[in-house]
Structure formats: C-alpha cells, structure tokens
Amino acid sequence: DTEVTQTPKHLVMGxxxxxxxxxxxxxxxxxxxxxxxxxxxxxxxxxxYSYEKLSINESVPSRFSPExxxxxxxxxxxxxxxxxxxxxxxxxSSPPGTTNEKLFFGSGTQLSVL
Amino acid sequence: KQEVTQIPAALSxxxxxxxxxxxxxxxxxxxxxxxxxxxxxxxxxxxxxIQSSQREQTSGRLNASLDKSSGRSTxxxxxxxxxxxxxxxxxxxxxxxxxxxxxxxxxxxxxx
Numbered sequence: 530d531t532e533v534t535q536t537p538k539h540l541v542m543g544x545x546x547x548x549x550x551x552x553x554x555x556x557x558x559x560x561x562x563x564x565x566x567x568x569x570x571x572x573x574x575x576x577x578y579s580y581e582k583l584s585i586n587e588s589v590p591s592r593f594s595p596e597x598x599x600x601x602x603x604x605x606x607x608x609x610x611x612x613x614x615x616x617x618x619x620x621x622s623s624p625p626g627t628t629n630e631k632l633f634f635g636s637g638t639q640l641s642v643l
Numbered sequence: 644k645q646e647v648t649q650i651p652a653a654l655s656x657x658x659x660x661x662x663x664x665x666x667x668x669x670x671x672x673x674x675x676x677x678x679x680x681x682x683x684x685x686x687x688x689x690x691x692x693i694q695s696s697q698r699e700q701t702s703g704r705l706n707a708s709l710d711k712s713s714g715r716s717t718x719x720x721x722x723x724x725x726x727x728x729x730x731x732x733x734x735x736x737x738x739x740x741x742x743x744x745x746x747x748x749x750x751x752x753x754x755x
Contacts, residue, residue, distance in 0.1 A: 533686070571732060571745035572687065585742070619686050628740050630675065634686030 533635035535620050541641045542610065550605040550638045552620030560584075560628045561603040563595060564619040566637075572619055578603060579628055610642045645670045647746035649733055655752040658725060664718040664749045666733030671714045673735040677743065678707050678718045681730045690731075691718070723753045 533554045542548050552561065560579045564572040577585035578597040592614075594606040603620055617639050621632040646669045656662055666676075675694050679687040691700045691707040693716070699708040706719040716733055730748040737744070 569747075571747050574742045577742075587742075617684065621686075629742050630736060630739070631692070632687070632689060632743070634688070636686045637684070639684060 533620055533622055533633050535618075535635035535638050537638060538636065539639045539641075541643065542607065543643050544610060544612070546610075547606070547608045549607065550618055550620075550640075552603040552605075552635055553601055554622045554633070555601055556622065556624070556633070557600075558622035558633070559600055559625045560623045561597060562621040562623075562632070563593075563603070563605050564621065566617045566619060568616075576605075577629070584628075607640075610640075612642050615640055615642045645673075645735060645737060645744050647733055647735060647744055649731075649746040649749050651749060652747065653750040653752075655754060656723060657754045658723060660723050661719070661721050662723055662751075664720070664731050664733075664751070666716040666718070666746055668714045668716075668733075668735050668744075670737065671711050672737065673711065674738050674741070676707075676709055676716050676733065676735045678705075678716075679732045679734060679745075681732060681748070683730075687732065720751075725753045725755050727751060728753045 536551045563575040566572040575589045576595045581597045596604040617637045619637045620635045648667045650665045677692045678690045681687045693700050693709040704721040709716045730750045732748040733746040734743045
C-alpha cells in the first residue's frame with residue numbers, strides 16, 4: 530500500500546458543528562502532517578507529528594485540534610470553525626529520517642464552512 | 644525569511660512544445676529543492692528533488708536544474724502532452740527537518 534488515504538473527500542459544516550477529518554497510511558511512515566490550502570494558493574503547514582508526538586504547531590487556532598492515535602492514523606478535529614476556514618485540507622506522511630523532505634500527499638478533504 | 648517566486652503564474656502552450664518553468668528564491672543557503680505537481684482539487688506529487696550539492700535531476704521528460712548561487716531553479720518539460728496540464732510548485736527546504744516553503748505555482752495548460 531503506497532497511498533495516503535483521506536476521508537471524507539468533501540465536507541460541509543456549519544459554524545456550530547463538530548467534525549473530524551481522517552488520514553491513514555500503511556507505508557511505515559513515522560511523520561505525518563496537516564496542510565491547509567486555499568484556492569490558487571500554495572499549501573500552508575499546520576501541524577507535524579513525528580513518532581506520534583506533536584513536533585510542530587504553526588500557531589494554528591485552537592478550533593483545529595490534531596490527534597495521532599497511532600503511527601498509521603492522523604485526525605484533525607474541527608469545532609466552531611469560521612467561513613474563512615473553508616479550504617482544501619491535505620494530509621501527508623514521510624518515511625523515517627526524511628521529516629519534511631520526502632512527502633507523500635493524500636488527495637485532500639475539501640471543506641466548506643457555512 | 645525565504646521568499647519563493649514562480650514565473651509565469653500561468654502558461655498555455657500547444658501540445659508537443661518544450662517548455663521551461665522558472666523559480667527564484669531569495670535565500671540561497673538551501674538544503675534541497677523540490678518540484679511538485681498538483682492536479683485541481685487534489686494532493687501534491689513530488690516530481691524531482693535536487694540536493695544542494697547537485698546541479699540537476701532528470702525523470703523521463705522532466706529535467707530540473709538548480710543554480711544555488713543565483714537563487715534559481717528551472718523545470719524543463721520536453722514534448723508536452725495534455726496530461727501534463729496541472730499546477731507546478733517549486734519548494735526549497737532550508738535545513739534538514741525544516742518545513743518546505745512552497746512557491747505559488749505555475750498553472751500549466753497544454754492545448755491538444
């Protein structure tokens with residue numbers, strides 16, 4: 530299995546909802562990432578987990594809460610989001626020893642906040 | 644702070660042409676530089692990675708060059724095909740374990 534799988538592919542939520550994005554990989558990668566990408570902009574790093582520990586938080590608002598339950602799974606919990614949080618959320622992973630270097634991306638979750 | 648500029652922002656060319664995408668960066672002390680491809684609404688795929696000690700990398704019809712001292716990289720695509728239509732992003736990394744810094748990309752459209 531050489532894929533990073535993200536679910537759901539599309540999500541529409543209200544500002545009072547709580548939802549979660551999921552990301553899974555079975556390539557033995559030990560670093561996993563969340564990126565946010567607005568339309569026609571480059572991806573922006575949000576969080577990095579290395580060996581299931583949060584190693585980078587790029588000053589992301591607390592309404593985004595990451596979780597790494599095990600080495601294959603990465604979640605992003607969403608609560609009280611704003612319309613400006615609408616974006617493509619990308620998950621990525623990288624092999625051991627290549628943190629931030631060799632990135633394998635999922636296809637993303639397109640999030641719309643109403 | 645590293646700033647990455649990609650020119651042109653968008654490009655349309657007829658199928659079969661050879662083309663060059665340009666990337667410039669302000670801080671030449673990079674660790675490596677990657678070129679990524681992104682199809683609309685999809686994730687990114689790494690095409691080529693050039694280490695700071697290298698001058699170029701090739702993969703099939705793609706060739707990426709790096710001139711660290713001048714802060715420039717180019718992506719050359721030979722014999723372009725409609726399937727090459729995508730956004731191409733240049734992404735230097737300053738140090739090992741540092742985050743990758745993405746340029747805004749060049750949106751490429753190959754006309755059949």
